[in-house]
Amino acid sequence: MKIAALASLFLAATAHAQVQGTPFGFAAGTTGGGAAKPAAPSSLQELVSWLTDDVPRTILIDREWNFVGTEGTTTGKCCSTKTTTCEGGTSKGQAWIQDKCDDGTWITCKWDNAARKAIDIGSNKSIVGVGDKGVLKGKGLRLTNGNKNVIIQNIHFTQLNPEYVWGGDALTLTDTDQVWVDHNKFSLIGRQHIVSGWKPAGHVTISNNEFDGRTQWSAGCNGKHYWTMLLIGEKDYYTFAGNWVHDVSGRAPHMGTTKTNSENFFHGVNNYFQNIGGHSFDVDANTWMLLEGNVWEGVDTPITDTTLKSGAVIYNVPNTKAGRDCAGSIGQDCEINQLTKSGAFAPRTDADVLKKAALYKASIAPHTPVADIPKNVMANAGVGKI
Template sequence: MAIQKSLLAALALLGATAQAAGVSRKAFGFATGTTGGGSASAASPSDTAELTSWLTDSTPRTILIDKEFNFLGSKCTDCKCCKPSSNTCGSSGQNAIDLDSSSWCGSYPTLTCTYDKAALEGIDVASNKSIVGVGSAGVLRGKGLRIRNGVSNVIIQNIHITELNPQYIWGGDAITLDGSDLVWIDHVKTSLIGRQHFVAGYEASGRVTISNSEFDGQTSWSATCDGHHYWTILGYGKNDKVTFTGNYIHHTSGRSPKLEFNSYWHAYNNYWYNNTGHAFDVGDGTNALIEGNVFNQVDTPFLDDSSPGKTYAVSASDKSSCDSALGRTCVANTLTSSGELSASDSSVLSSWPKGEFGISVVDASRVKSAVLKNAGIHA
């Protein structure tokens, strides 16, 4: 299949396709054209050292993650931490690692703590890599991935990133983009993350698609004292173009996502469930088009920012404006047991990048079941 014909068809295809051969399907959305390791023969690294070597070298590769790669074990004991004002729930809250390079802890009360050092910095992935999990076996435990400093053409598919010091703010980020281009993140699961499940840093992250992935916010150390993770998805890259579709975002309490600066985010056919805080926080400079999504038990689907960006969330009452501006049928969002999603800045539509890049937005009535069946890693 050259491009995604529809969300349901593409998701079904992955479930029927063996992963051993490498990447399944082709990139769509803003990341159209991403080929990763291309025609490089698929191979499985033997251990964490070989995995790190293959990820960071200059050779185009298709890297099969066919087992768990465990980076845990190098502990920092009796190290500097602090108790931020956000931790009002004691041992079930998140304290913060006091990094020497950051003044974040400021005057907060200091503590000593023990954490795993490997998680603080992700592996720096080089250009032209496909990282593909085999069945449900592909796990990176205790280490995330970073794509930055001019790196381009990377595919991450069907892997689970987990256990990055979840009890600590600044404990680690699962996937970081910062000064990159052409990145496709597909069928990835993230869980038990200390800081961000996904973060696009201040440098441009270019063209990105995040699809069919699961952001699992369930945790025993919550900044909001309710077993829900707060720091979830952060888009700070300048001039980013991000397609965000088919994803399952659940048991979070904020930043799901938080977007700022000059970027375009197209969020369609995603399923948000059980968010006790806010989903979208759209700040200055961002253009966000939100359509065909389902919000279920989300307290605040859209947070009014003090310096708001431009957001158009399609509703049944005004979708005709979107249809006319984009020259296709736009799809209204659905909200159940949730707050309001009131954002109708039509300037988003007039400035939206031309071309749909192989996407097809399905009706919101079909989204929940499809996402629950297909998002995240697949056997």
């Protein structure tokens, strides 16, 4: 092939590897690296340098970057409980990396250090996988210290000490704002796929991601990951749209807390929750949640009983009338939700949700028909699909 033709192919591939689409919902206006020229790092050291500096960048993840073993290992004590031994379970359990073991026994364990310390991301970054090649193995990312305006797209996060609870979090958001998490995949994570800390996560859109809980180390002893998402920031506003959450067993997601004077508004629209051998939503007070056009299929507990008594404010569009009643507040009808081969989801149409949603009318994303969701989400969620 001639040099000119090779150059043309390279330029085409590079152009395609830039951010695809436009942030919507609460993350609308997020620009990430903006017009920064896309570039792929040549080493782990350069990757970390680019991720952490204060230069606007579009960073291409064009291969598997493997952090496993790069920071050594630790042999220490882990707490073993009934969720570790898993008598009668269908998978191995997870031991706990922690300082106390009041309800179990100490065992010797060995973990990889890299997964336990995330990379702190600088402001104004677009971190974009190329095709289906972009993998961060054994390392998570964290947005904190006021850094903001970040796009994370088309990357597979995997292998963060999946044997251990507290083995590592894939993505942490605390003391940040304007974050778009789009078309990524999360698998084999020790603790949370996504977690917000006590400080604000700000305005966040989590869209078209695959949360894959299949594992041989499970706190539920059922081959399904428990610690999916923990969203408890002080001021958090989420658009959660088009995601495929499957084969998990809990915190899918957990939201809200009474430990701080928090405000957590969550718009969950057109997501597909599938094969959840435990609970999906677990919601505490200080949370306003609008759920529309979602599908739960094969989900034991779509929402926990404690949620319905916690003080959380919920509008789950149980019928077409409830859908029409949205229009006066947000300028559009809401789409009903659908449950198939799943537990019950008690109808909730708390008016305060629509009052709160009216304040954020411009950030309420549109929906598509619920009947199309399983097919659409399976076709679009995850890496290599942009």
